[in-house]
Amino acid sequence: MSMLAGFDIVTELSNAALVKLFKSQFKIDGVAANPPFELNLPVSSGGIVGNAHLIVTDITLDLNADDTVTITLPFDRTSVTITSPVAFTVCPLDGSITINAPILLTDSGAQKVLAVDFTSSPVTVTFSAASQNLITTQLGPLAAVFIQNATSGLSNFIHAMGLKKFDSVSFAVTPGSDGALSPTLTYERLEVHCLASVDRSTQALGLFGILINANDAMGDHTQIDASMVDGSHDVCVMFSPQVFDTFMFCPGVATALGVSPTSSLPTSCGTAGGVAVGGATLTSLTDAFGSGVITLGGSITKSGFCYTATGSFSATLTFSVIGGVITPSVSVGQPSVDIDIPWYCWLVVGVVLGVIGVIVVAIVDEVVEAVASSVAKSALAGALGKLGGVPAGGFGGAVFDSIAISPEGLGLCGVIPVQLLAPATTSITVSGSVTTTHSTVLSSGTFHSDDCPVGDFPYTEYGRQQTASYQLAATLVALPVTIVCSLRSGTTSVPLTGTSGQVTLPVDALFPMPLPGGTTVTEQARIAYTISGNLVELTNVPADGDYQVDLDITATDCSGFVVTRSVPIEFNGDVVVLGGGYYAKHRLCIRAFLDKIERERYIPHKIVWPPVDYPAPEEVREFIRAVLAIGTDEAEQIANSTRLAHGTSYHRAIWARKSLGASLAATHGGTR
Amino acid sequence: MPDDDVTRQSPLTDSSELRPLPKVPPEKLLHVSKHKPGWLKVDSFDELMRHEKPIVDRIARTLNGGNLFLAHPIRLLRDIGVDLSDRAVKEVIGSQPGLTGLSGLPYQAIKNSEEEQNVRVHVHGLFKRQKP
Numbered sequence: 001m002s003m004l005a006g007f008d009i010v011t012e013l014s015n016a017a018l019v020k021l022f023k024s025q026f027k028i029d030g031v032a033a034n035p036p037f038e039l040n041l042p043v044s045s046g047g048i049v050g051n052a053h054l055i056v057t058d059i060t061l062d063l064n065a066d067d068t069v070t071i072t073l074p075f076d077r078t079s080v081t082i083t084s085p086v087a088f089t090v091c092p093l094d095g096s097i098t099i100n101a102p103i104l105l106t107d108s109g110a111q112k113v114l115a116v117d118f119t120s121s122p123v124t125v126t127f128s129a130a131s132q133n134l135i136t137t138q139l140g141p142l143a144a145v146f147i148q149n150a151t152s153g154l155s156n157f158i159h160a161m162g163l164k165k166f167d168s169v170s171f172a173v174t175p176g177s178d179g180a181l182s183p184t185l186t187y188e189r190l191e192v193h194c195l196a197s198v199d200r201s202t203q204a205l206g207l208f209g210i211l212i213n214a215n216d217a218m219g220d221h222t223q224i225d226a227s228m229v230d231g232s233h234d235v236c237v238m239f240s241p242q243v244f245d246t247f248m249f250c251p252g253v254a255t256a257l258g259v260s261p262t263s264s265l266p267t268s269c270g271t272a273g274g275v276a277v278g279g280a281t282l283t284s285l286t287d288a289f290g291s292g293v294i295t296l297g298g299s300i301t302k303s304g305f306c307y308t309a310t311g312s313f314s315a316t317l318t319f320s321v322i323g324g325v326i327t328p329s330v331s332v333g334q335p336s337v338d339i340d341i342p343w344y345c346w347l348v349v350g351v352v353l354g355v356i357g358v359i360v361v362a363i364v365d366e367v368v369e370a371v372a373s374s375v376a377k378s379a380l381a382g383a384l385g386k387l388g389g390v391p392a393g394g395f396g397g398a399v400f401d402s403i404a405i406s407p408e409g410l411g412l413c414g415v416i417p418v419q420l421l422a423p424a425t426t427s428i429t430v431s432g433s434v435t436t437t438h439s440t441v442l443s444s445g446t447f448h449s450d451d452c453p454v455g456d457f458p459y460t461e462y463g464r465q466q467t468a469s470y471q472l473a474a475t476l477v478a479l480p481v482t483i484v485c486s487l488r489s490g491t492t493s494v495p496l497t498g499t500s501g502q503v504t505l506p507v508d509a510l511f512p513m514p515l516p517g518g519t520t521v522t523e524q525a526r527i528a529y530t531i532s533g534n535l536v537e538l539t540n541v542p543a544d545g546d547y548q549v550d551l552d553i554t555a556t557d558c559s560g561f562v563v564t565r566s567v568p569i570e571f572n573g574d575v576v577v578l579g580g581g582y583y584a585k586h587r588l589c590i591r592a593f594l595d596k597i598e599r600e601r602y603i604p605h606k607i608v609w610p611p612v613d614y615p616a617p618e619e620v621r622e623f624i625r626a627v628l629a630i631g632t633d634e635a636e637q638i639a640n641s642t643r644l645a646h647g648t649s650y651h652r653a654i655w656a657r658k659s660l661g662a663s664l665a666a667t668h669g670g671t672r
Numbered sequence: 673m674p675d676d677d678v679t680r681q682s683p684l685t686d687s688s689e690l691r692p693l694p695k696v697p698p699e700k701l702l703h704v705s706k707h708k709p710g711w712l713k714v715d716s717f718d719e720l721m722r723h724e725k726p727i728v729d730r731i732a733r734t735l736n737g738g739n740l741f742l743a744h745p746i747r748l749l750r751d752i753g754v755d756l757s758d759r760a761v762k763e764v765i766g767s768q769p770g771l772t773g774l775s776g777l778p779y780q781a782i783k784n785s786e787e788e789q790n791v792r793v794h795v796h797g798l799f800k801r802q803k804p
Contacts, residue, residue: 339738340794 003408005223008211008243009187012195012204012227017234018061020418022071025166026116029157033073034423035059038476043080043153050082052150053479054097063194063203064100069116071099077478077559080150090138090146092478092559095127099158103205105171105192106163112190114169119162123155171207179211181239181247188213193221201231211243233413235398240409241289245269249287252371257282257363274301278359285367289407293318296367300335300360311337313360317368319403321412326403330368335360424475428555428565432470439464440542447515447578451637452593453585457578461513463542468569470551472534477557485536487527488550488566500530509545512576516644521545525571542573546648572648583612586645593638597630612645620649691725691796693732698788701735704751705783711753717763717799720749720756724798727754731795736782738793744779745771745798751783768799 004010013021023034031037035058043050054075062070079091101121105112127135127147136143172186173179179186189210197203204227210216228236239248250269254262257277263270267284274281280302288295294317302309313335320327400414443461474481486495487505494503504524511519525544530537536551548570555563590609597603607626610619620642627639643650712727714720720727730752731737740748746764749756756764765771782789 334790337791338794339791340796341738 002223002225003228003238003406003411004240005208005220006215007208007219007221008215008240009181009209010224010228010238011207011209012229012236013207014227014229014231014234015061015063015200015203016231017416018063018069018205019059020234020416020420021166021169022059022061023420024418025168026164028161032421033059034420036423036425036476038424041154041157043082043150045149045152045156046145047085048082048146048149048153049084050080050153052078052080052154054078055476055478060200062200063103063196063205065194065196067102067104067192067194068100069103069194071101073097073099077476077557077561079479079558080146081479082146088138089480089558090135091480092557093127093131093134095125095131097154098124098126103192103194105190106165108165108167108170110172111170112173113171114166114192116164116166117162118158118164121158123151123158125151125154176213176216178213179209181211181243187211189216189219191219191221195224195227197227199231202227202229204229204236212246215242228411228413230413233402234416236411236413238409238411241287244289244294244410245287249371252373253285253367256366256370277363280359282363285363287317289405289409291407292405294405294410296330296364298360298363300363302359307339307341309337309339311335311360313364315364315368317371318405319410321401321403326400326412328368328371330364332361332364426476426561426563427474428553428563429473429475430470430551430553430565430567431473432468434466434468434570436464437467437539442574443513447582449516449582449641451516452589452634452641453582454589455580455585457580457582459515459576459578461574461576464573464575465542466540466571466573468538468551468571470536470538470567472536472553472555474555474557474563477555477561477563478559480558482556483534484554484556485529485531486552486554487529487538487569488552489525489547493552496529496531496536499532500528502526502528505549507544507547507549509547511545511574512644512647513574515576516640518643525549527571538569540571540573544571545574546570546572570648575647576644578644583645586641587611590638590642593634597635601630610646610649612647612649615646615649617649620646691728693794693796694729696733700733701737701788702733703735703786704737704740704748707734707752709750709753710755713755713757714760715757716760717767720754720760720764721798721801723754727752727798728795736785736789736792738795739782739789739791740779741795742793743782744774744776746774747776747779764799 023032026033028039029041031039033056035056037056039052039054039056041052041054043052054073055077056073057076058072058074060072062072064070074094074096076092076094078093078095079089080093081087081089099118099121102117104115104117106115107113125147132143132147135146139146171190172184173188173190174186175188177188179188187209191208193206193208195202195204195206206221206224206227208219208221210219228238245268250262250265253269254260254265257265257275259265259270259275261270264272264275265285266272266274266282268286274283276282277300280300283299283301285296285298288297296315296317297312298314299310299312301311313333315330315332318329320329398414398416400412402413404411404413440463441460442463445459447457447459449455449457472483474483484495486493487503488494489505489507492506494505496503504526507523507525509521509523509525511521513519523544525547526541527549528539536553538551548568551567551569553565553567555565557563587609594607594609597607605626608619608623610616610623624639624642627635627642707730711730712723714723727749731741731748734740734748734752737748737752740751746756746761
């Protein structure tokens, strides 16, 4: 069984890795294919015009022996709406779409990028038995035409996608010249082929590369009958021994021995007769791939007074991967040495042996370290090409966790962490706000404040007409969707029927007058509404004061699936604005009060005054809670003045506690 | 009786240059115990050195011959068939001060081995010649 089939380097991406790639990089009509996702596809075929809304629940790939990929997209709660020649909708439908498209390398600037060609890819739409029954029930004899045209329309859309490039999976290819492993993986030749298998976990996409120009005519991917990936890895890379020699071993040896260029090394890396190393001469250095080990061999000569010694040595090199770090391990055998002496040289042999042993160990250590560094650099920086440089959403760098040596080459396997965006969930999103459309002065005068801050301040009371505009959008629901809105206050809920009208609801309204404490009134608030498509608009009556209601939305899709959402709506129809520097003086007054309190008693947690600048409700609540806990009349006055200073922000704080179920109401009630 | 090599004696010098030794494949090397005694009778140091070339060649053809020679030259010479007289032994030891500390133990260990040593010593001469 061949893994390289004559190629210099083979990189295999597992089926699971490709699925990750599709989920992160593949878009259909601008929508990321990260299930579940929804598609709105036009249907136009045979005079039938309409739209298909699909909810795709999964994506699976199959890599085929003819270098095509079969993309299967199961769909559910799908609807097809035909607008011409007659208008009707068929829903809910479920089934699957199967697309069979060639996967290939194509040019993208100076790079080759992975791509899938949808131009003429066969598309099959399969409806479930229940969906077929539904279609037949609704369309009768036209069912077959419907299915045919739906399939045809979808095919047209898929074909129009053309050649989809995965720009993040790109490679440098320079035909006719030697490539490189690092710093950028550069091929002399690169082919992409599928390694098919019945078992998806052993299917792989193979990138078959030639790095050495002299090997250009080599390589036959059909000789590979099984993949390296085994279901536990996303990627496997195998280098041939020649690649190891050319790009890792020999450069590593040259670095270790301080020799440049590589051809200045002795055989087998270069042509020099020898290179001086530590007082000896290294006359050869070779490597050989075995099962689990790389055997390094070398010969060395050393001569001196009274002797000439020729030694040969061997070492076994293995690699392990721990925590993604490639670590070499070397075992050096005892050197084999021939010592020639011209006459009886007493004691010289022992000395020579010791010297040669030290030199051999030093050479092997340095060589192994440099080679291991080269292997690691090649594996981590270059082996996957640009796969390692994709930002979040695409492939991250591969993390290798296994390494294997065989007579065929050096293999690395690992995983590719992919940061996928969180898939969408079935929901209703409500976006909008409350804006003041008209403001009227209701009253004005002078507010005499006996509390913090003491003084006379001009005030103006405004009546504000406000409109709450909210756009509704449903995600992952089967169209058409029936939306029912209602307004709720406490336990009373009133539906908003039709497209417009007015409803009344019992609310606890707040009025700022009389200053500073204002008034709380339980009343029937009047709210006008209009519903236009997905836009809901609610309008208050200023005389009803300040209050909050909840807008409840219930969406029921065509399959009967129900999604609900509730949004608090706050109207402030009656507000007071104080002049005369009231707010600045209030802030100083509060600060002085807090400083005084902190001097006089132990306060476990610093009390923070929320500035009058739309603070978060919890900040206001926390402040009032902390001030009231002080338990003095002055503290109660401070809490009261806070209501006046913060105005609508205070209201939000009070209303928010309703939904939180907090105990502020009782506490506040005690201060009034 | 000496073999043909004895008749092809080459001039011996004190030069450090290495004379070529017969190239013998490892499998053709003869274990030291296979040599027959009485190959060469030597009665003096000078006579021994006159036969240096054939003796060195015979050592080269002996498994671990150089190693055995370094371990105990006198025992090796006798084992490869050189009959040294007492006088010759006395003159050899007298001419080579380093030979006084010889031990039979490493010699026997090498002799017992049936395999070629990792470190192979190739002896190109026997002893340093005495200056006239």
